[in-house]
Amino acid sequence: MALKIYNTLTRTKDEFIALEPGKVKMYVCGPTVYDYIHIGNARPAIFFDVVRRYLESIGYEVTFVVNFTDVDDKLIKKAAEMGVTVPEVADLFVQKYYEDTKALGIREATVHPRVTQNMTEIIEFISALEEKGLAYEAGGDVYFRTARFEEYGKLSQQNLEELQFGIRVDVDQRKESPQDFVLWKAAKPGEISWSSPWGEGRPGWHIECSAMVRKYLGDTIDIHGGGQDLAFPHHECEIAQSEGLTGHAMSRYWMHNGFVNINNEKMSKSLGNGISVHQLLKKLEPEVFRYFMLSGHYRNPLNFSDEAVEQAKGSLARIENCIAALKHRLKTARPGEIEPELAAAVNEAKAQFEAKMNDDFNTPDAITAVFELVNAANPYANSQGEVSAATIELLLGQFAVMNDVLGIIAPESEELLDSEIEQLIVERTEARRTKNWARADEIRNLLTERGIILEDTAQGIRWRRA
Structure with missing residues (x-):
């Protein structure tokens, strides 16, 4: 069965065909590093880590880029509150990000670029847009001219008239159109800034990712991912910038994960119900949280609650106890051939696991395949009779293959x-x-x-x- 991915751009499950055989170029929008990541940030971090792991498990060489936004209004405000510089805030929470994601079993990306390390490329990108008539300067700010990109709105499937009422940009009389979005912001007194052809300032949010995607992966990539809240305006604006400049598709597949709710309520600052990963891991095993995150389909909302966590604990314990019993049983196992019935059960679980992962990375059903293997393994793990070492090793090997993708059992x-x-x-x-x-x-x-x-x-x- 070929791998199929639900593509937000086409609204269908499309067969995955890499741009270059055997290689995948993948970009996922990372955090704005002004605080600890919360469990909403953790969902794409965990899920796209699994996507990368699975692609590698089926033979692809994956170049995986996850960026850090290390300068914006939130960092400037945080620096003022802490009495430190913006780079110091960024350095602190980049380090905290690495600590939290490592605890969650998330492998480091091939590259973790920072906005501030790519300012030359960002300024050059904006200048090139300006030369093509896709950008214009107004009072030290630079805006993207959305009217000049006819496909603006194709990802979110909205037209310019509809976007006029829903776009999250400040009303500014200097703009030619309400839908135009900022590429470069003129610096306010005392703000961190960089020199540019339009004066001292810093980049807008959307242009950062366009510039870094192009620098590290090229004009067209295989997969671009992030939370569903990024589809519009962030990814819509990325498409306009990148495709407007290059004339090539920015990404062949666009993937977006659903929200994480807290006790059936949307997580928000106004409700004060956010939970940081840093705090959560003080009272919850990271493997349990990772299991919970993968227990729901990535495109659906996921509800975090005490009941859901307890269910995840119990389910994960069943897998862990089975593996532990197999390892213990291996010490007294006899030499011999693999039991044929067991070999068939392992092959069936393996095929089920691969089929579900090939179906748009359906992790909850892939986990069901893991439990099919648990059911097949338990009679051998707990047997008081003779069992061949080859049988136990086959079971442990298949658990290891599945876990190498899901990452729910800590090495x-x-x-x-x-x-x-x-x-x-x-x-x-x-x-x-x-x-x-x-x-x-x-x-x-x-x-x-x-x-x-x-x-x-x-x-x-x-x-x-x-």
């Missing part, structure tokens, strides 16, 4: 369980044999703190996650 946890915790269990057994009860209790408490519960069974000591 660090697997490494800990295979080495340090197993050694502690051996040490505790010896302490009990020699009646060193204090040391035995100390080790049990240490393992409990690490989320490992010990169970004495007829086959020996078993462990499971809390």
Whole structure:
């Protein structure tokens, strides 16, 4: 089954055909780094990380770019509040972004460009638009002339008359049309700024991504992604700028994820119900949160609640416990061939997983395939009879393949369980044999703190996650 992607531009699931065989150029709009990322920011970060992982798993070489907006009104305001410079604010929250996303199992992009590192390219891009008659200067500001780009509105499927009532831009008498949007902002007294042909200033939001896409990936890319709130005006304006300048399609596939609600309410500053990833991870395992984020289809709204989190915990624990039991069972497994019935079940789960991922990256149904594998594996993991090592290894290998795409089982946890915790269990057994009860209790408490519960069974000591 060929990979199909729901393309916001066409409103259909289109078969994915890369511009260059075996390679994918992908750009996702990153955060404005004036604060910790919130769980709404985390959804595209996690989902597009899975998109990238899956593309790589089926053989593509992916060049993945995620930008940082490190200068805008929010950063200027934050710097004033903190009594520091704008670059200092940006440096702080870029670092916090890396910490939070690493905890969530999100792999670093191929490139994480910053706006301030690409000012030359941004100014050159605006100048080129001006030369083509697509931009004009007014009082130190520069605007894009939307009337000169006939396809403006094609992504959001709105015409210029409709956009006049819905576009989120300031009314400015200097503009030729209400729909025209800013490319360059003249600096206000005391603001951070850069020299340009139009005076001191800084770029508008939309032009930044157009310039960085072109610099790092070229005139046309394979996939451009972001939250659905970016489709208009941000991505609409990117298309106008980039395609107006180059005459080529900016991106072949446009992907947008749905919103994250909090207890069935839209997350907003006015409601004060936002949750930062930094705060959330103080009380919730990152793998549980990642699992929750992937448990709903990316294009649908996702509701964050205590009930949803508990459900995610329980579901993830089923997978983790199965894998842990398989690893334990491997220690006593016999040599031999793979059981044929098990091989068929693994192939079926594998095929189901791939089919669902090929169907517009349907992660909830792909997770269902993981549970099909759990159901097939549990009789072997918990069997008191003889099981071949080849059978257990086949199961563990398929879990690893699926997890390499979804990233819901932390590699660090697997490494800990295979080495340090197993050694502690051996040490505790010896302490009990020699009646060193204090040391035995100390080790049990240490393992409990690490989320490992010990169970004495007829086959020996078993462990499971809390």
